[in-house]
Amino acid sequence: MKITFKLNGRDEEWEVEPGANLLDVLRENGHTEVKRGCDTGDCGACTVLVDGVPRSSCTMMAGQAQGREITTIAGLGDALDPHPLQQAWVEVGAVQCGFCTPGMILSAKALLDEAPMPTEDQIKDALSGNLCRCTGYVKPIEAIKLTATRLNNDKGVTDA
Amino acid sequence: MPDKDYPKLGVVGHSVKKVDAFGLAAGAPVFVADEIPRDCVYMAMVFSPHAHARILGIDASEALAMDGVLAVYTHKDVPRVIHTTAGQGYPEPSPYDTYMLDDKVRFVGDRVAAVVATDRHLVREAVKRVKVEYEVLDAVFDPREALKPGAPVIHDEPQARMPIPVTYDPKRNLAAHVEAIVGDVDAGERDADVVVEGYFYHHQYQHSPIEPHVCLAWPDPNGRLIIKTSTQVPFHVRRIVAARLGIPIRQIRVIKPRIGGGFGTKQEVLLEDIAGFAALQLKRPVLFEYNRTEELRSSRTRHAMYIRMRAGAKQDGSLSFIDMHAVMNTGAYGSHGLTVLSNTGSKTLPLYRWPNIRFIGDTAYTNLPVAGAYRGYGGTQGGFALEATMDELARKLGIDPVKFRRMNHIREGQTSPIFEALGEGKAGVPQTVNSCGLDACLDKGADAFGWDRPIPKRVDGPIRRGKGMVTLMQGSAIPDIDMGAASIKLNEDGSFNLLVGATDLGTGSDTVLAQIAAEVLHVPVEKVIVYSSDTDLTPFDVGAYASSTTYLSGMAVKKAAEKMRDRIFDVAARLSGVPVDELVLTDGAVQAGDKGLVTFERIGLSTLYEKDQQQLIATASHIVHQSPPPFSAHFAQVAVDTETGIIKVERYVAAVDCGQAINPALAEGQIEGAVVNGLSAALYEELRYNEKGALKNKDFDTYKIMGTMDLPRIRTILVPTHEPTGPFGAKSVSEICINGPMPVISNAVYDAVGIRLREAPFTPEKVLALLRDKGY
Numbered sequence: 052m053k054i055t056f057k058l059n060g061r062d063e064e065w066e067v068e069p070g071a072n073l074l075d076v077l078r079e080n081g082h083t084e085v086k087r088g089c090d091t092g093d094c095g096a097c098t099v100l101v102d103g104v105p106r107s108s109c110t111m112m113a114g115q116a117q118g119r120e121i122t123t124i125a126g127l128g129d130a131l132d133p134h135p136l137q138q139a140w141v142e143v144g145a146v147q148c149g150f151c152t153p154g155m156i157l158s159a160k161a162l163l164d165e166a167p168m169p170t171e172d173q174i175k176d177a178l179s180g181n182l183c184r185c186t187g188y189v190k191p192i193e194a195i196k197l198t199a200t201r202l203n204n205d206k207g208v209t210d211a
Numbered sequence: 212m213p214d215k216d217y218p219k220l221g222v223v224g225h226s227v228k229k230v231d232a233f234g235l236a237a238g239a240p241v242f243v244a245d246e247i248p249r250d251c252v253y254m255a256m257v258f259s260p261h262a263h264a265r266i267l268g269i270d271a272s273e274a275l276a277m278d279g280v281l282a283v284y285t286h287k288d289v290p291r292v293i294h295t296t297a298g299q300g301y302p303e304p305s306p307y308d309t310y311m312l313d314d315k316v317r318f319v320g321d322r323v324a325a326v327v328a329t330d331r332h333l334v335r336e337a338v339k340r341v342k343v344e345y346e347v348l349d350a351v352f353d354p355r356e357a358l359k360p361g362a363p364v365i366h367d368e369p370q371a372r373m374p375i376p377v378t379y380d381p382k383r384n385l386a387a388h389v390e391a392i393v394g395d396v397d398a399g400e401r402d403a404d405v406v407v408e409g410y411f412y413h414h415q416y417q418h419s420p421i422e423p424h425v426c427l428a429w430p431d432p433n434g435r436l437i438i439k440t441s442t443q444v445p446f447h448v449r450r451i452v453a454a455r456l457g458i459p460i461r462q463i464r465v466i467k468p469r470i471g472g473g474f475g476t477k478q479e480v481l482l483e484d485i486a487g488f489a490a491l492q493l494k495r496p497v498l499f500e501y502n503r504t505e506e507l508r509s510s511r512t513r514h515a516m517y518i519r520m521r522a523g524a525k526q527d528g529s530l531s532f533i534d535m536h537a538v539m540n541t542g543a544y545g546s547h548g549l550t551v552l553s554n555t556g557s558k559t560l561p562l563y564r565w566p567n568i569r570f571i572g573d574t575a576y577t578n579l580p581v582a583g584a585y586r587g588y589g590g591t592q593g594g595f596a597l598e599a600t601m602d603e604l605a606r607k608l609g610i611d612p613v614k615f616r617r618m619n620h621i622r623e624g625q626t627s628p629i630f631e632a633l634g635e636g637k638a639g640v641p642q643t644v645n646s647c648g649l650d651a652c653l654d655k656g657a658d659a660f661g662w663d664r665p666i667p668k669r670v671d672g673p674i675r676r677g678k679g680m681v682t683l684m685q686g687s688a689i690p691d692i693d694m695g696a697a698s699i700k701l702n703e704d705g706s707f708n709l710l711v712g713a714t715d716l717g718t719g720s721d722t723v724l725a726q727i728a729a730e731v732l733h734v735p736v737e738k739v740i741v742y743s744s745d746t747d748l749t750p751f752d753v754g755a756y757a758s759s760t761t762y763l764s765g766m767a768v769k770k771a772a773e774k775m776r777d778r779i780f781d782v783a784a785r786l787s788g789v790p791v792d793e794l795v796l797t798d799g800a801v802q803a804g805d806k807g808l809v810t811f812e813r814i815g816l817s818t819l820y821e822k823d824q825q826q827l828i829a830t831a832s833h834i835v836h837q838s839p840p841p842f843s844a845h846f847a848q849v850a851v852d853t854e855t856g857i858i859k860v861e862r863y864v865a866a867v868d869c870g871q872a873i874n875p876a877l878a879e880g881q882i883e884g885a886v887v888n889g890l891s892a893a894l895y896e897e898l899r900y901n902e903k904g905a906l907k908n909k910d911f912d913t914y915k916i917m918g919t920m921d922l923p924r925i926r927t928i929l930v931p932t933h934e935p936t937g938p939f940g941a942k943s944v945s946e947i948c949i950n951g952p953m954p955v956i957s958n959a960v961y962d963a964v965g966i967r968l969r970e971a972p973f974t975p976e977k978v979l980a981l982l983r984d985k986g987y
């Protein structure tokens with residue numbers, strides 16, 4: 052079957068097997084920036100934004116992307132032109148193996164879009180679906196706080 | 212304390228950005244499964260549903276009849292070479308007890324047959340169509356039962372053997388036996404004013420790297436086998452796969468790309484042999500990846516261990532004796548079964564000055580999933596029993612636990628007889644502690660935690676709060692066994708390529724090693740381009756284990772960079788006419804007296820294009836003769852809910868002496884990651900089985916690892932010391948802190964409610980049962 056959707060801002064029309072999951076389809080089409088850690092919706096490595104909301108792509112049918120806007124980490128930035136969250140992740144040392152990182156950053160992006168100056172509890176809540184075995188979450192949380200402060204300072208909002 | 216040759220550090224000691232971090236944060240295709248060749252085929256394994264059985268027959272006809280199924284390999288089709296999967300140095304101190312595929316299975320999840328098909332979903336379907344006939348045998352799951360006469364013999368194959376001369380008796384399910392005796396524990400006991408005694412159980416759990424094991428193997432145009440694999444030990448993979456396939460080492464190239472975490476489970480050669488076999492047979496790229504269930508059940512786990520402890524001290528707080536008896540469960544194969552056992556003593560007992568020590572350990576085969584290397588490596592199991600015992604001794608003596616540790620811990624200039632008595636598969640080496648920041652760890656940790664202040668709201672409805680502390684040690688590399696090497700070459704823009712065999716498994720070792728080279732050569736890290744872990748292109752290194760990379764490989768890099776600096780001086784002397792002993796290294800250049808600067812660009816251009824052309828390149832190797840321990844003190848506050856039995860860790864402080872931290876942010880990251888991994892294991896994780904030995908919690912929904920919601924406030928303190936045998940004074944940092952959470956929680960819970968948690972994990976059910984006994 053055919054699906055039409057927006058991927059990282061571009062219109063796409065893909066032929067997919069009915070019943071195929073979105074993670075498989077994305078990776079088979081070269082979007083290996085979406086990682087696979089469990090296939091059961093429990094690790095968050097495969098997180099994408101669906102109309103701005105973080106979802107595990109491994110438990111989503113590809114057909115559910117029809118008409119939606121899907122954002123992967125590649126939609127945020129790359130090594131040469133990083134998003135402020137990617138920049139902060141690197142600066143504070145929140146990237147260790149980096150396997151969880153794309154998914155975590157997307158969860159963080161959705162959070163900051165909703166709550167520009169999140170509390171520690173809001174941050175923990177937003178990352179609760181993303182497992183990381185390397186960092187102990189300390190530095191990813193720090194990276195989100197740093198990004199929030201920076202983005203708010205840019206906007207002239209005072210640091211709460 | 213600075214290094215005398217490097218009084219001012221410009222790069223080392225700074226939290227420079229991890230060299231691979233931007234690509235990783237962008238999701239770049241840097242992991243094994245991210246770039247699949249067009250004609251790739253997929254492998255999946257038929258796994259045993261029985262804990263112990265003989266294979267009577269395998270009927271693959273239905274699977275083979277499926278369109279797109281290319282091959283089904285059974286024990287009849289593959290080379291039969293007995294080996295160990297443990298990726299250790301040669302000869303490995305682990306029993307040779309494994310075949311690529313065997314006619315016997317020894318745990319639920321053991322390999323039976325490999326299927327290859329053109330599609331990753333199809334191959335999983337085909338696996339289900341392979342019919343296997345078994346003769347089911349009696350199984351045994353408890354290591355104490357397995358060692359009793361009459362227990363089912365798990366390795367009855369006559370070929371099973373130990374490649375080194377140590378005790379090994381598979382007919383009794385005995386995979387290893389270790390003994391170390393110092394002084395006389397009975398005399399020590401007679402001398403003691405107080406004696407404590409107890410059993411501890413350290414359970415079985417799994418590393419759970421977010422990227423499961425994965426490997427891609429393909430034949431190159433000339434028939435060599437290329438293996439791109441998520442491994443901690445590329446050079447051991449090359450050697451071990453060559454032996455298993457019966458082909459020369461030169462026919463194999465192993466490439467380690469970025470890997471999604473290891474923690475020890477990827478120090479195991481699990482997929483590469485059979486994927487490589489299939490790639491050569493089919494002449495196509497073969498991808499073999501574990502799914503999460505397979506990772507949990509059929510990769511490697513922590514060794515579960517029973518430890519009986521007896522220890523005594525005198526009224527004045529001095530120690531009298533310690534008697535430690537460990538029974539370890541290695542599961543169906545003996546990977547790391549000897550060395551984890553000996554490290555249970557050797558990475559814990561030297562921490563305190565015991566005049567009399569007895570350490571006895573047995574490792575038993577059982578029909579459970581296989582244990583292997585896991586961050587902490589015996590130090591975790593032994594540390595739990597030892598630190599809870601120290602807490603009990605301190606309480607019995609009425610001495611504050613911090614003070615009790617201060618009175619008894621090892622200090623600079625001191626040694627422990629255990630260093631010599633317990634090695635890794637052979638006798639250990641005597642060593643004196645050159646650097647020990649434990650007092651400072653205790654000072655700073657206690658201060659940051661507020662150890663001397665009362666705990667706020669100790670009693671709060673059903674909640675009881677308490678505090679606990681522990682001290683810890685580990686090692687840095689395996690003395691006289693491990694070797695790391697590095698090469699460094701100069702380019703004409705004044706940059707350097709650093710080639711290392713060392714293996715970055717997400718830890719940041721590429722960055723740390725680049726920093727070491729950059730420091731020696733007076734250039735920013737950006738001018739050192741690191742390439743690591745490719746057996747065709749980089750020099751040898753044992754790989755990422757035993758907390759060795761910074762300490763061991765870091766020294767190889769430092770030596771190579773210093774050789775390069777000397778070569779640069781030679782050329783600069785020739786170009787400037789100023790003698791070598793008057794030359795000084797400055798930023799990216801050589802200061803040649805009043806002749807001005809000779810830049811590295813100039814030297815690079817001259818040597819590559821101008822005159823007496825040559826590639827400036829330097830290589831160095833390093834071995835170590837000791838394994839300097841990092842030290843650490845951990846403090847935690849817990850809240851115990853006496854109605855539900857739930858333990859919440861509220862605050863955690865880890866103060867760590869890792870020598871000079873080469874990159875403080877990355878060192879902190881190692882500590883934080885290890886602490887959370889340890890908390891997760893102590894409180895939540897456990898592999899659970901039904902009565903037939905089949906794993907019950909097979910996914911991350913039922914096998915919970917810690918996420919952000921349970922996270923305590925964690926404070927990390929780096930306590931700088933200078934280890935004279937390490938690069939710029941560095942020791943290791945990656946493993947030590949996983950040993951803290953289990954005993955620190957046990958101690959803090961005792962402080963809160965007076966129950967001693969001896970059996971991990973500390974589930975609400977166990978806590979409640981003990982609370983009820985206590986009258987709560």
Ligand code: FES
Pocket residue numbers: 086087088089090091092093094095096097098107108109110
């Ligand atoms: S791969 Fe989708 S949540 Fe783990």
Ligand code: FES
Pocket residue numbers: 145146147148149150151152182183184185186421471472717
């Ligand atoms: S950085 Fe490795 S899993 Fe998060």
